[in-house]
Amino acid sequence: MPAVARGPAACYESAFFSLGGGGVMGMTSPRLRGMTLTVTERCNLRCGYCYVPVEHGRTMSPGIADAAVDLFLRHAADGAKLDLSFFGGEPFLVPELLERAVTRTRAGGRNVRVATPTNGTLLEDQNLSLCRRHGLELAVSLDGEPRSSDRPFAGGGDSTDRLVALLPGILELDPGARLTARMTVTPANVDELSENVRTLAGLGFHRIVFLPAYELPWGDDAVASWKREHERIGTWLVGLAGTGRRAPDLPTWRGVESRLLLGKPRRACGAGARLAAVSVDGDIYPCYRFVFAEHREEFRLGDVRDGFTNAEALALFAALDPKLAQPEDGDCRTCEARDGCTFFCPALGFWTLRDPLAVPATACRLARAQVEAIRPYAALQPRRAAPRSRSRWAAAVVATAVTGAAAAASCYSSTDDTGSDVVAEASDDAAGDVGGEDGYVGGVCPVGADADADEDMIGPGICAVGPDADADADDDAPTPGECPVPGIC
Secondary structure, eight states, X not given: OOOOSSSOXXXXXXXXXXXXXXXXXXXXXXXXSEEEEEOBSOOSBOOTTOOSOGGGOOBOOHHHHXXXXXXXXXXXXXXXXXXXXXXXXXXXXXXXXXXXXXXXXXXXXXXXXXXXXEOSTTOSTHHHHHHHHHXXXXXXXXXXXXXXXXXXXXXXXXXXXXXXXXXXXXXXXTTTSOEEEEEEEOTTTGXXXXXXXXXXXXXXXXXXXXXXXXXXXXXXXXXXXHHHHHHHHHHHHHHHHHTTOOOOBOHHHHHHHHHHHHOOOXXXXXXXXXXXXXXXXXXXXXXXXGGGSTTXXXXXXXXXXXXXXXXXXXXXXXXXXXXXXXXXXXXXXXXXXXXXXOXXXXXXXXXXXXXXXXXXXXXXXXXXXXXHHHHHHHTTSOSSOOOOOOSHHHHHHHHHHHHHOGGGGGTTOOSSSSOOOSSTTOOTTOTTOOSSTTOOBTTBOOTTTSOOOOTTSOOSTTTTOOTTOOOOOOTTSOOTTSOSSTTTO
């Protein structure tokens, strides 16, 4: 069985008997909903936090891409909407391979959503046409202003200005090809998080995901900034609601808020069970992060030629449960953030501590800061999204409550991590739950960030205007961190 450095042995032993009661020999094949193809390791950027060995310059062959698609379709869950995604490197360095894989996957008439991350610097002319033809959903990596960016070109010089110049053409793809602005937050740029979110909304992004680079060293000052920037985002959202403007969808915020409001349990992302990833040479792993992890052979699931052959690893990932998570420091059951935490990442646990159930101490610190910052805003939300006044009077009431009623922060939070329903009729695929059909975007980990809210669930941030709202961040919009209603705060 795969070697692990820590974690309850009983959990791993029981995993082998979790599928059909027959142990390894009786295990059924995985029923996939999503597959990620690492089409190339080449990239025209050299981002400081990137873990992909771009210096190798390897690219997937057409034959391996065909075999990967065929394997995906053979193991696809019956009747489910499927997600084909790409990863790199920069996928648009090999647009012909993207088109080949998309065309082959959809040839049989299956309902397939296609998504890819991209640094955006190659999105013009033919690549834009490719996106339009196939409705490619894009997660565009853009961290904010050049001063807070760590995304230089391979030959030097920041890439932000190049991407901003291409944004008008990219934004025209939406809504036919849904766009997500994907921000990587580091200790070096965390102080600009709220400003960068506002900037991206002003540029025209309707959906903004911001996730921390957990692998980097986060000191006390950086963690404090992470919390403070969330508070500033919350104040900005209050201001937008109070002045009648629509906010962008912030799935990172919404996931925590929904956990606090609805008491839903954390759910596994489905890596190695519903999701799989293929490396450039055709090896199969639980997700795209495992493709580049050290000691990844422990959880290599097979290859596209022979299929899924590592029965022990498949059984283990089928049995992974966030309730069995093992924090490096502390205990989930007694953590003050347990009712709002969305973090559970087998890849990061294995990456840092050689255990898919492990939760690095840095992840816990960032989650606690995030939940503490969002809690006062979530406490003001009703249990179900309902039409709300956008008058300045309503904004004044909200702003006053946020600044003066922190004691009400736990009004709707659950008392434990058992997932007791606060709203019994709520959908299981509410925002913040992961692994649902609409929760996966290629290159953006779905845990705590990418699950879509149902239409009748709570919307993004304090203003609850829904995920398809138009962003509107005019020059006179409230500044992040400032009271949105002068004379009230």
